[in-house]
Amino acid sequence: MDIKTSIISVIPERPNLSYYVQKSSKNLADLDWLINDLLKFEKSTKKTIIYCRNIVSCSNLYEYFRLSLDDRSESLDNRLIGMFHRSTADINKSHVLDEFQKLDSSLRVVFATIAFEMGIDIPDIERVIHWGGPRGLEQFSQESGRAGRDGRSAVSIIYFSGYDLAKGNCSGEVREFCKTENCLRNTLCAYFQLDTSGYSVIKPDPPCTCCSNCKLKCVCGFCSESQFLGRELDNSSVLDEDFNTGIKRDLTLEQRRLLRENLLDYKECLIEEESELSCELEDFALDHIVKNAPYLLCEDDVISLGLVSPELAADILTLIEEV
Incomplete structure (x- = not known):
């Protein structure tokens, strides 16, 4: 049946x-x-x-x-x-x-x-x-x-x-x-x-x-x-895979070069201090940070690249803002 x-x-x-x-x-x-x-x-x-x-x-x-x-x-x-x-x-x-x-x-x-x-x-x-x-x-x-x-x-x-x-x-x-x-x-x-x-x-x-x-x-x-x-909603400010938000800071080639050098110096300091955070700054990660630096406007944007430590993200954002 x-x-x-x-x-x-x-x-x-x-x-x-x-x-x-x-x-x-x-x-x-x-x-x-x-x-x-x-x-x-x-x-x-x-x-x-x-x-x-x-x-x-x-x-x-x-x-x-x-x-x-x-x-x-x-x-x-x-x-x-x-x-x-x-x-x-x-x-x-x-x-x-x-x-x-x-x-x-x-x-x-x-x-x-x-x-x-x-x-x-x-x-x-x-x-x-x-x-x-x-x-x-x-x-x-x-x-x-x-x-x-x-x-x-x-x-x-x-x-x-x-x-x-x-x-x-x-x-x-x-x-x-x-x-x-x-x-x-x-x-x-x-x-x-x-x-x-x-x-x-x-x-x-x-x-x-x-x-x-x-x-x-x-x-x-x-x-x-x-x-x-807190402000008018703007969906264009939501990060996509390419970090193409439409809002960015302008960085010259010289500033990008200086940023990479500063990141390398920062990594060396972490290594000297035997900090576990140095493991997150492999060469590919440094290149990724430099490439997307114009669109990294807050700590969460930096973390979205795949980093884990908020402390590391805060330091990297400071380095970007200083170049």
């Missing part, structure tokens, strides 16, 4: 969720707008989760906010911010899990890793921020989907750097999602769509409430400024 089966699929579409992407050098000050919110609105600040790629990033952000808020976050019961990752103390984990679910919670911002994911259902979260590009669109969809579960308007924001999008740090689909000039909602839904049977995405109206790309094209006349976007 033949058994007829049917496939029923539903795209994880969230019409009340607006998507934003922002190219960032990952300067902690990019989130000063949220600190200002906490200082101004305190316990009325919109509930926010900030997902970080690792524990170090999570801890650095938490400490930056803690110092900026001064003594407002010292008392556990009145704390405006919290942190949740696998190494967080049990008492703090329990506090975050218990307090953040309350509608009148004093806890307004949680810095978290993927550990703060399974089994979490808090309906009144209004913002989910990814501090660094997510590793896959499945992870992004699940984490961003924690916002707006009560049906109210909510936002998902990705702050990404060139390093986040480098090969091996995220999927190709995430890289395309962050770089596309097309509608982010359409791009995300197309990834999950199993067929092309005519399903159409329900897009918010006006377009400025859909995503950061649609916002650039909106002509409704009532577009509000997005405080979490």
